[in-house]
Amino acid sequence: MSRRTTRRGFAKSLAALAAVPGVAAGQSAPAPRDPADAADALVQLLRLRLGEQIGEEQLRRLRGSVRANLARAERLRAFPLTGADEPAFVYHAEVP
Numbered sequence: 001m002s003r004r005t006t007r008r009g010f011a012k013s014l015a016a017l018a019a020v021p022g023v024a025a026g027q028s029a030p031a032p033r034d035p036a037d038a039a040d041a042l043v044q045l046l047r048l049r050l051g052e053q054i055g056e057e058q059l060r061r062l063r064g065s066v067r068a069n070l071a072r073a074e075r076l077r078a079f080p081l082t083g084a085d086e087p088a089f090v091y092h093a094e095v096p
Helices: 007-019 021-025 035-053 056-078
Strands: none
Touching: 035 056
């Protein structure tokens, strides 16, 4: 019986593997702090999981997307927040 992977399941497995890179590779190496190294590691994981289903051009584009997402995440992580910070909601009343 073929077990089909959903996008949500794939995203969850990627998030879990990204959280513990040493366990995924069977090593105890620390996580890479350089976004380019982390992007390369995640793209290598995709290459291993997808094998022949994904081409070099798709991997090249994925690498760029992953690097951009990791850079955005670093910028967000650098922004100082306290436990009392809340989202800035903007309310506009719609008058009939």
